[in-house]
Amino acid sequence: MPAWKSITNPSQAMLIQEVRVMRGPNMWSDSHSHVLAVKMHPSVPSISTGQLQAISDYLAPLAITESDGTERETLLLRLTVRLAAALQGSEMFHGLRAPTSDLTFGVVGYEVEQAGTVAVELASSILASLLEGGQPPTFAEAAAVVLAARRRYGEGPSTTMIIDAARSKNIPVTPGPGGYTILGYGKHQKKISAAMSHNTSCIAVNIAGNKEHTKKFLESAALPVPKGVVVAEELDLEAAAERLGFPLVAKPFNGNQGRNVTCGIYSLDALRDAFRHAKELSRSVIVEKEISGSDYRILVIGGKFAAASLRSPAMVIGDGIRTVAELVEQENNNPMRGQGHENALTKIRLDQSSETLLASQGLNTGSIPVMGRQVCLKSTANLSTGGTAEDVTDLIHPLNIRAAEKAARVIGLDICGIDIVSGDIALPLRENGAAIIEVNAAPGLRMHKFPSKGASREVGAPIVELMFPQGDQGRIPIVAITGTNGKTTTTRLMAHVASSAGKTVGFSSTDGIYIGSEKIQSGDCSGPQSARTILHDTTVDFAVLECARGGIIRSGLGFDQCDIAIVTNVAADHLGLKDIHTVADLAVVKSVVPRSVHKDGWAILNASDDHAFAMREALRCRVALFCTDHENPRLQEHLNAGGTAVYMDAKQDIYVCHEGAALFMLNAAEAPITRRGLAGFMIENLLPVALAAHLSGFRQSTIADALKGFVPSAEHTPGRINEFEINGVNVIVDYAHNPHGLLALAGYLKNIPGFKTGIITGTGDRREEDIAAFGRIAASMYDRIIIRFDRDLRGRSQEQILDILASGIREKDPGRQFEVIPDTQTAIHHAVATAEKGSVVVICADNATYTVGLTKIVAAQFQSEAQ
Incomplete structure (x- = not known):
């Protein structure tokens, strides 16, 4: 049980619903990385006049008053973070933050994470107890618990x-x-x-x-x-004393911090006592002539x-009134003294060595030294x-x-x-x-x-x-990438270019962590801990970090600042989760990444995306734009002002404009990732990479060759238009799992001839309107629709997902028919088996790696049947 639980009433309802620990740049504060974001429980009742008086009486000695929050709806939240700041023993940053229109959290800084968390829990418990008419711990008791956590977990x-x-x-x-x-x-x-x-x-x-x-x-x-000797046996002490002569010092052979050292030894008996004391820490004892x-x-x-x-x-000075023990207690109350190394001085502890030293002065702990007498309590001068x-x-x-x-x-x-x-x-x-x-x-x-x-x-x-x-800051270049769609492909492209430039690249994405060419961890690794894993690797000299919304919301970024940030786009996805309800809310989360760029770095924003483009207003760094449309008004205004940008012209030639010069990079169709220039959303992924690579100091030829040499595949870019030829059918697996991503895929499929079958599903934890929109878009782009279901339905039943998808499909095409085959592998096999040769089957998958694996199994089945 945590220490703070022992001084609170476990039956008291806590006021807090959630505490998020931020360990890097975050959505709550531009100037403080180490903060706790506190969310109050929605069922917290209103405060009566009597309850408010009880709270005011408790907080009055701390100069925390009702004026800290005039709105009753947020008063408890304000007081919670204010009290949590005070419990940490310093004027800690605190306040309320509302990054979106309907999202208010209390925010309080911390120096030691565990102490900050305990402070918030205690503050909540104290206020809950006061609301219920209970007897909470005193402020001193609560502060002592927080201090204990600080001592235990803080740095020396x-x-x-x-x-x-x-x-x-x-x-x-x-x-x-x-x-x-x-x-x-x-x-x-x-x-x-x-x-x-x-x-x-x-x-x-x-x-x-x-x-x-x-x-x-x-x-x-x-x-x-x-002069001195090493003595292992007590029998040898007399010889050592005769050889060296008194006074002597005895100390452990391998001790430290002055522990069990005895000085001022003037007799053989005292030497024996000192020897035994030193032997408690060491097999051998050094006996030296005292200097x-x-x-x-x-x-x-x-x-x-x-x-x-x-x-x-350590010593005390007599006042003719207090005993030695009382004088020590008085000195230990000195605010400069603390436990261990927590303060400028350490509290004095009376032990056996102190008793012995006092006795040599004709005193004991109960003696009352005369006024002005110096009483030595330790034989060594260690702090x-x-x-x-x-x-x-x-x-x-x-x-x-x-x-x-x-x-x-x-x-x-x-x-x-x-x-x-x-x-x-x-x-x-x-x-x-x-x-x-x-x-x-x-x-x-x-x-x-x-x-x-x-x-x-x-x-x-x-x-x-x-x-x-000489000014070395111990840093390596960091390119951080965020957005709704295209993050992972952009991350892989950037890592490939940096690697081609001779860098040892560490990159993290939704499908793993890579150091050089080695995948060291699989799974969704787009959060702050994955970033720290890369930045702690001693071989990495260039980091490319995908930064997804979940990690940013949960604990901020895994680095303190970056050199270049890329924002691909901001669109509806994961809305309704973790208090993010609108695309504007999501943009606030994503903006943490470009706001983490240092003042001399670059934020590369999508000029054609309203939310990404708007982020430029809140940035302290330099801003660059990318756009596939050379005539985009925002792009043109930026270029006319001498801004840095990358764009594609009508011939699909890609240019980087920087410092007044336009540098040709390559034609988009030359990069395999663009599918001969037909996949517009892949070109949008490529453009910011070309610019980021140029701003990183890589040569044009290196960048162009790397982009031309990046060949997409199920292994290299899982879920990004992975194509398989199965039984004469072109089977495509794509990560399109939200309406924005599906629209981008539709733009590519328009350029692909033939009958198209779409295998779709709905992600259960998405909003109903997002699942329905997925159905509407699917009805507009596929000739045939098969509905399957993920293994993890994420809070909805198959029937619920089916009903919502069906409503979207029929909204677009009331008479549209579709098939339902719940199992993904069965759905793929059925689609291929019933498709005409030369047609296209598209599988939309949130878990692309798993779905690619199922597709390969189906391919093997057809190959086996053909044999």
């Missing part, structure tokens, strides 16, 4: 600093598998884990993790280190000194044990900088934290008996960014600069 401070620095350079950041963070895309990506980078040497990490080996490497380079002085941390990045801090162990840090970057002696840089080189770490004990870091190490006591891989960065005293140092930036030098 070092990772966050590097991520922030990367984003400031416009380097894309995405979570990777196993908790790693990926900076950049494709072949240019780098991985980080806290302050350990893509380039960190495994051998160097092993050396740094072995304190004895570290010391030997430093000694070999004539760098000062404390007198202060504890300094030197940060070296890429072999260059970056920052220095003076670290002090992870409650220590503090003061920035001394400007004080360190140049010779000490050279020594630190040398130590980093000797160990071989690209990001290195060097611990030095010195009486004064402003003096050379050898002048005051100082020594390097430790070298750390993946050093903590927060002490430098958030010192208790002194200047803040932006140490994340040089780490990013080390991985991405």
Whole structure:
């Protein structure tokens, strides 16, 4: 059970019907990618005056008032997202968004997805409880639950600093598998884990993790280190003490973060206790001569000194009133202190080592130190044990900088934290008996960014600069393609051209994910997760991503920005699903893709499509047009203004106009995908590809040769006019599954002579008017109609689908007859068996790959019968 459930009443009706988690550019906000879109339950009742008063009383201390929403219909939604923002502990983006006329969602930002989701659920639960007169958790209790989720799932401070620095350079950041963070895309990506980078040497990490080996490497380079020995058995401690002399330090052989380290050992008994404490973490224990002085941390990045801090162990100062335990509690209430690494400082935890150290000072946790007395609570100065840090970057002696840089080189770490004990870091190490006591891989960065005293140092930036030098943003070209029809063919064409230009292309579409020539995943892969799969592939240097409506609605885009966006068209499809009821609504969803183009990139829009063309008004990038009609007024106006476009003239010659020049590409009939120039909708798919390829810097000859060499087939372009000759009949399988697509197919079939049989069906989750329109169009383009049914009827019965299709057919032709053969394979076989030689049978299929497979089975059956 989630933690937040434990402090709410499970019987309370939640106010929320749905929460959509956006992880990229989305339809809710142009400036925020990480948002939650909240839909209220339609049965939420109106609010009475008494209920409103109860809500107001709860929210008043948070400065959330009824004025946050004057309309009672949206008041609860406004208050839900406002409260969810407050529960996350910062002034998070929030508000209401209505991208379409009848669609209103609450939108709230998040920094940690799981914490944001918990915040929304808790906000809803609190308001529901108040409406029912219940006792919801206090704001502090709810905020603590959200904070726990943030701690559990959020990034640590070092990772966050590097991520922030990367984003400031416009380097894309995405979570990777196993908790790693990926900076950049494709072949240019780098991985980080806290302050350990893509380039960190495994051998160097092993050396740094072995304190004895570290010391030997430093000694070999004539760098000062404390004298010490490795002790595995307690019996050897006395000899070690005699050899080294007190005071001593004992620490685990391979420990970190100062855990189980004991300093200031002045007796054999204390040494034995320290040995046992260190043995809890390590089989062997390092016993060293204690170096007198202060504890300094030197940060070296890429072999260059970056920052220095003076670290002090956790301590409290007596006031003559409070006990040590009470003073620790008071200090832990400092807002700068948090659990673990969540804040600038870590809360102090009193443990056995603290008790021992207190005893050496003549105190215990119940003692009341006199006013002004400093009480040391830890023997090490690590921030992870409650220590503090003061920035001394400007004080360190140049010779000490050279020594630190040398130590980093000797160990071989690209990001290195060097611990030095010195009486004064402003003096050379050898002048005051100082020594390097430790070298750390993946050093903590927060002490430098958030010192208790002194200047803040932006140490994340040089780490990013080390991985991405000289303005490198770690990006690869991304062409994103959306629209209602033609997306997959356009995607495949674009990928083919880029591959012909020598690129290692990753592309995703409705039939799979491809890396180079290999299909690595089958199925509908047109969503954001498929895009991320491609962008995380280390071989890809050019991405072509099909972006369908479903993924955009569900969680936004799978990338932060693209270089080129193509919008093929916007027509009725999937209407009535996920709150998208009109073509205008659908256009809002599709517009997310061109709005994700960076300001110097290109949106290539269909000039002949009203909704696609209208998208240009909301874009920050450069706009180009494509059109098969050279005389199109929109195209002509754009060209006359010096705009970039691609078009086809009356001779079917294709030209790209860019920067005042018209470049001939090829004749449309030369591209096999256009079926000798007869398939107008295929030409519409080809045109934006020719322009996108040109804008990508590919040569005209490369583009033309690639388009001429793209041969459509059932394997290469499944469901895109796949033709089979079966028993003397021309059988065509096409993906036309909505009225717009069927009209486009009709335009091609007009150019094909012969009797035409159409095998059609209706998709159950489409609107009734769309299924009926499919029937009307089918009646106008086929001489004979056979109705079949999909395996998945998507919410409607066969009888319902049949009735709607029949109504559309008879609306067009009242006397029209049709056959009903429910099974698809049987329908194909029957159509071919009863068709005249030389005629055409067309199978319209939503699942084109499956239907192509059935068609091949039928072909084999006829071939077997002929033998």
